[in-house]
Amino acid sequence: MRKSITGSLLSLLLTGCAVGPNYRRPAVAVPDEARGQAGSVESVSVADRAWWELFEDERLRQLVEEALRSGYDVRIAAFRVEEARANAGIARSPFFPQIDYSARFSRSRQSGAAFGISSIPPVNLHDVNLGLSWEIDLWGRIRRSSEAALAQYLASEEARRGVLLSLVSEVATAYFQLRLLDAQLEIARRTMTTFQETFDLFNRRLEGGLASALETSSAEASLANVAAQVPLYENQIVAEENALSLLLGRNPGPIARGAALREQVIPPEVPPGLPSDLLQRRPDLRQSEQELVAANAQVGVAMANFFPTISLTAAFGGVSPEVSNLFTAGKTWSIAAGLVGPLFQGLRLKNQYDARLAQWEQSKAQYEQAVTSAFGEVSSAIVANQKLAEAEAQQARTVSAYQTAVRLSNDRYLAGLASYLDVLQAEQQLYPAEQSWAQLRFQRLANFVQLYKALGGGWTIQDPAWARPALDSSAPKTAAAPRP
Numbered sequence: 001m002r003k004s005i006t007g008s009l010l011s012l013l014l015t016g017c018a019v020g021p022n023y024r025r026p027a028v029a030v031p032d033e034a035r036g037q038a039g040s041v042e043s044v045s046v047a048d049r050a051w052w053e054l055f056e057d058e059r060l061r062q063l064v065e066e067a068l069r070s071g072y073d074v075r076i077a078a079f080r081v082e083e084a085r086a087n088a089g090i091a092r093s094p095f096f097p098q099i100d101y102s103a104r105f106s107r108s109r110q111s112g113a114a115f116g117i118s119s120i121p122p123v124n125l126h127d128v129n130l131g132l133s134w135e136i137d138l139w140g141r142i143r144r145s146s147e148a149a150l151a152q153y154l155a156s157e158e159a160r161r162g163v164l165l166s167l168v169s170e171v172a173t174a175y176f177q178l179r180l181l182d183a184q185l186e187i188a189r190r191t192m193t194t195f196q197e198t199f200d201l202f203n204r205r206l207e208g209g210l211a212s213a214l215e216t217s218s219a220e221a222s223l224a225n226v227a228a229q230v231p232l233y234e235n236q237i238v239a240e241e242n243a244l245s246l247l248l249g250r251n252p253g254p255i256a257r258g259a260a261l262r263e264q265v266i267p268p269e270v271p272p273g274l275p276s277d278l279l280q281r282r283p284d285l286r287q288s289e290q291e292l293v294a295a296n297a298q299v300g301v302a303m304a305n306f307f308p309t310i311s312l313t314a315a316f317g318g319v320s321p322e323v324s325n326l327f328t329a330g331k332t333w334s335i336a337a338g339l340v341g342p343l344f345q346g347l348r349l350k351n352q353y354d355a356r357l358a359q360w361e362q363s364k365a366q367y368e369q370a371v372t373s374a375f376g377e378v379s380s381a382i383v384a385n386q387k388l389a390e391a392e393a394q395q396a397r398t399v400s401a402y403q404t405a406v407r408l409s410n411d412r413y414l415a416g417l418a419s420y421l422d423v424l425q426a427e428q429q430l431y432p433a434e435q436s437w438a439q440l441r442f443q444r445l446a447n448f449v450q451l452y453k454a455l456g457g458g459w460t461i462q463d464p465a466w467a468r469p470a471l472d473s474s475a476p477k478t479a480a481a482p483r484p
Contacts, residue, residue, distance in 0.1 A: 018140020019307070020300020023293050026364050028371045030276045035375075036383035037272055045273025047281050047455035051168045052468035054452065056265045059258025060175050061468065063248065067171045068164060068466050070249035077156075077163040084149075084156035091149030094142045097134040102317075103127070126330075129317030136311065141304035148297035155290035161459075162283035164466050167247065169453040173446050174244045179261040180442035181240060184435055185233040188226055191431045195223040198424055215421055222428055261441055266448050270385055272455055278374050281456030285374055288367045295356070295363040302353040308341025374454065381451035388447055392440040399437050402430040 046054075052061055068074060109122040137143055199219040206216045242252040279285055313336045320330025342349055405426040412418035458466065 018143045018300055018304075020140070020144055020303045021296060023296045025289065026292075026368060028279075028368055030279075031375060032275070034272050034275050034382055035379035036386065037379075038386065042271060043274050043277070044271050045277065045281070045455055046267070046270050046452060047273060047457040048460060049457070050461055050468065051452075051458050051466075054267070054457075055172065057175075057258040057263075059256055060172060063175060063244070063255070064168055064171050065467065066248050066250075067167050071167055071247055072249050073163050073167055073247075074160075075249075077160040081153070081156045081160050084153040088146070088149040088153040091142075092146045094135055095137065095146070097132050100131050102129045102131070124321050125319065126321070126323050127317070127319045129315055129332075132312075132314040134312045135309060138310055139304040139307040141301055141307075141309075144297045144300035144304060148294040148301065151290045151294035151297060155287045155294065158283045158287035158290060162287060165283060165453055165456070165458060168458070168466075169449050171244070171247050172449045174240065174247060175255075176261070176264065176442055176445040176449070178237065178240045178244065178255060179257070179259075179264065180438055181233055181237045182257065183261040183438040183441075185230065185237065187431065187434045187438065188229045188233060191427070191434075192223065192226045192230060194427055195219065195226055198420070198427070199223045202420070215419075215424075218421065219424060222424060226431060261438060261445075264441075264445055266389075266444055270382075270448065270451060272378055272382055272451075275375060275378070278378065278456060279371065281459040282374055282454075283456065283459070285367075285370055285456075288363075288370045292360070292363040292367045295360040298356045299353070299360050302349070302356040305349050305352065306342065308339050311338050311340075312336070313338065377454040378451070381447055381454050384447045385444070385451055388440060388444045392437065392444055395433070395437045395440050398433045399430070402426065402433050406430055 051064065055061055055064070104127040106125045106127075107122055108125070110120050135142065199216070199222075202216040202219045206213060241255045244255050245252045273281075279289075314334065316331075316333045318325075318327045318330040319332060322330075406423065409418060409423040409426045413420050413423050
């Protein structure tokens with residue numbers, strides 16, 4: 001009979017189905033190519049390359065490695081994964097029988113007056129029990145709960161990968177911003193030196209009666225205007241270094257520099273790959289889909305709550321005045337099976353199901369929104385990469401033209417064919433042109449990093465630490481871009 005009961009239970013467990021919908025990825029409209037993509041669409045993407053293959057600046061590589069190793073966001077994300085893993089284990093534990101134990105000792109004495117005697121000797125009682133309980137997951141409630149917890153665990157792992165990619169992007173962008181401020185400070189100081197020389201010249205000529213007060217005042221105003229920018233850039237540099245130090249997980253302090261802004265290399269071609277591959281490459285989309293899987297499983301849990309719960313319980317132990325007789329003369333045991341199901345809940349179960357279904361619809365809409373947003377981010381970054389390159393080239397022409405104008409105006413002044421106001425005017429036009437070029441150069445670098453992030457860069461990296469392998473010092477370096 002015991003074999004028959006055991007066989008029936010195993011049959012129920014094997015044939016029992018999990019109620020609720022099985023997950024299927026929602027259909028999303030995927031464009032054939034990214035908007036603004038030039039040339040033919042190929043499966044090769046810059047996102048297939050590791051981050052250390054993109055940055056030529058060794059100092060930047062070291063900063064990214066430090067951030068990935070010691071950054072606060074990385075550490076927080078790692079512990080969130082551990083929390084989700086533990087929660088998944090908790091959700092899976094009801095699959096197995098739950099065994100507990102209890103032990104109790106008591107000493108008591110009853111009054112003998114009721115029995116017509118003076119007293120009754122004290123009685124010692126030892127009570128030891130092992131208990132077993134097991135819910136038979138006939139309707140899949142536990143399976144769906146475990147499925148939801150596992151999906152949340154996988155979502156946290158994708159979130160961790162998203163943190164790694166975001167941290168690489170933030171460190172690189174902050175470093176390029178720092179190099180931009182360095183370049184702007186260098187331009188300001190160089191221009192201030194030039195304007196100082198011009199002012200000193202005009203001031204000496206004014207004292208000798210060879211220059212007008214208008215020329216001297218104009219030179220002084222230009223000097224003061226540029227000089228006012230120097231402390232502002234110095235202040236911004238300190239603030240940017242402190243912000244970068246936070247990303248690195250270290251106290252505020254100076255940041256070592258590598259290549260100058262003009263020497264930072266941008267690949268001439270940045271292939272985006274197939275738009276459909278974004279669903280596999282981007283960690284935020286993979287995270288959103290896992291959250292959708294979890295919401296789908298919760299619908300199954302809510303549906304399983306309509307069905308009865310079947311459980312088995314067993315107990316084995318002993319009760320005896322003497323410890324030696326606990327499992328001999330005092331042995332006790334029990335086996336029971338129970339069924340508990342809802343009869344009237346005041347629509348609580350129905351409302352729970354409706355709530356879980358609404359949450360699934362929200363997660364589905366959020367996933368579709370994230371996918372559409374990803375296509376837009378890639379398109380914007382691709383177009384920006386092209387247009388910023390064109391704008392930088394034109395601004396480089398502007399800087400070159402103003403540099404020629406400064407040289408020619410100096411030659412004309414020395415030849416007595418023009419006043420020094422012409423020189424001063426050319427220098428005044430060169431300064432903002434150089435600053436604009438530096439800003440455009442930074443925007444190109446920052447947009448390149450953003451495009452790499454938007455494409456899900458580094459998605460093939462399997463190492464949880466994202467640490468780069470040892471670099472080959474003999475590997476050829478890409479030539480630095482010439483300064484306009």
